[in-house]
Amino acid sequence: xxxxxxxxxxxxxxxxxxxxxxxxxxxxxxxxxxxxxxxxxxxxxxxxxxxxxxxxxxxxxxxxxxxxxxxxxxxxxxxxxxxxxxxxxxxxxxxxxxxxxxxxxxxxxxxxxxxxxxxxxxxxxxxxxxxxxxxxxxxxxxxxxxxxxxxxxxxxxxxxxxxxxxxxxxxxxxxxxxxxxxxxxxxxxxxxxxxxxxxxxxx
Numbered sequence: 001x002x003x004x005x006x007x008x009x010x011x012x013x014x015x016x017x018x019x020x021x022x023x024x025x026x027x028x029x030x031x032x033x034x035x036x037x038x039x040x041x042x043x044x045x046x047x048x049x050x051x052x053x054x055x056x057x058x059x060x061x062x063x064x065x066x067x068x069x070x071x072x073x074x075x076x077x078x079x080x081x082x083x084x085x086x087x088x089x090x091x092x093x094x095x096x097x098x099x100x101x102x103x104x105x106x107x108x109x110x111x112x113x114x115x116x117x118x119x120x121x122x123x124x125x126x127x128x129x130x131x132x133x134x135x136x137x138x139x140x141x142x143x144x145x146x147x148x149x150x151x152x153x154x155x156x157x158x159x160x161x162x163x164x165x166x167x168x169x170x171x172x173x174x175x176x177x178x179x180x181x182x183x184x185x186x187x188x189x190x191x192x193x194x195x196x197x198x199x200x201x202x203x
Contacts, residue, residue, distance in 0.1 A: 004176055004179075004180065006179070006180045006183030006184055006187070007180075007184075008184065010180055011177065011180045011181060011184065014173055014176050014177045014180065015177060017173055018170060018173045018174060018177060021165050021169055021170050021173065022165075022170060024165055025162050025165040025166050025170065028158050028161055028162040028165070029162055031097045031098075031158050032155055032158045032159055032162065034096070034097050035096070035097060035099065035151055035154055035155045035158065036155060038096055038101075038151060039148055039151040039152065039155065042144050042147050042148050042151070043148060045144055046141060046144040046145060046148065049137055049140060049141045049144065050141065052137055053134070053137050053138065053141065056130055056133050056134045056137060057134055059126075059130045060127055060130035060131045060133075060134050063123045063124075063126040063127035063130055064076070064123075064127045064131075066121070066123040066127075067120075067121060067123040067124045067127050070120075070121040070123060070124075071120060071121065071124070076124075079120070079124070083128075086108070088106060088107045088108070089104060089105070089106050089139065090104075090105045090106075091103070091104055091105070092105055099150065099151065099154045100150075101147050101150060101151070102143060102146050102147060102150070103143060103147075104139055104140065104142065104143035106136060106139045106140075108132065108136065
C-alpha cells in the first residue's frame with residue numbers, strides 16, 4: 001500500500017482496477033449459478049437412471065435365471081461366449097461456461113444371433129434385451145457421474161476466485177484508493193492554505 005504513490009493517475013488506475021474486479025466477481029457468481037444449475041440437472045438425471053438400473057438389473061437376472069433353468073447353465077455360457085464384445089463407445093466434449101464436460105456416445109451394434117430361436121426359450125431373448133438396456137444405462141450413468149464430479153471441482157474453483165476478489169482483492173484496493181484519495185485531499189488543502197497565505201502577503 002505504501003509503495004503506491006498518491007497521484008491522480010494512480011487514483012484513476014486503482015478505481016479502474018476496482019471496477020474491473022467487481023465486474024469479474026459478478027461474472028464469476030453468474031458462472032457459479034449456471035454451473036450449479038447444470039450440476040443439479042445432471043444429478044436429477046443420474047438419480048432417475050439409478051432407479052432404472054435397479055429395475056432393469058432385477059429383470060435381466062430374473063430372465064437369465066429362468067434361461068438357466070430351461071436350457072442349463074453350460075448351454076447359457078456357451079451362447080454367452082459366442083456374443084461379440086462391442087466397443088462402440090466414444091467420448092466427446094461440450095463446453096459450458098468454459099468448462100469441458102464429457103459426453104459418452106454409445107452406438108449399439110446391430111443384433112446378431114448366434115443361437116437358434118427354436119431351440120432356446122424366450123427368456124434368453126428377454127435376458128439379452130435387458131442386459132443390453134443395462135449396459136446403455138451404465139454407460140450413461142458413468143458419463144453423468146464424471147460430469148457431476150467435474151462440475152463440482154469447477155464450482156469450487158469459481159467460488160474460491162469469487163471469494164478472493166470479494167473478500168481480499170477488492171477490499172485491499174479500496175483501502176489503497178482511500179489512502180491515495182486522502183493524501184490528495186490533504187495535499188490540496190495544504191496547497192490551498194499556502195496560496196491563501198501568499199495571497200494575503202501580496203495584499
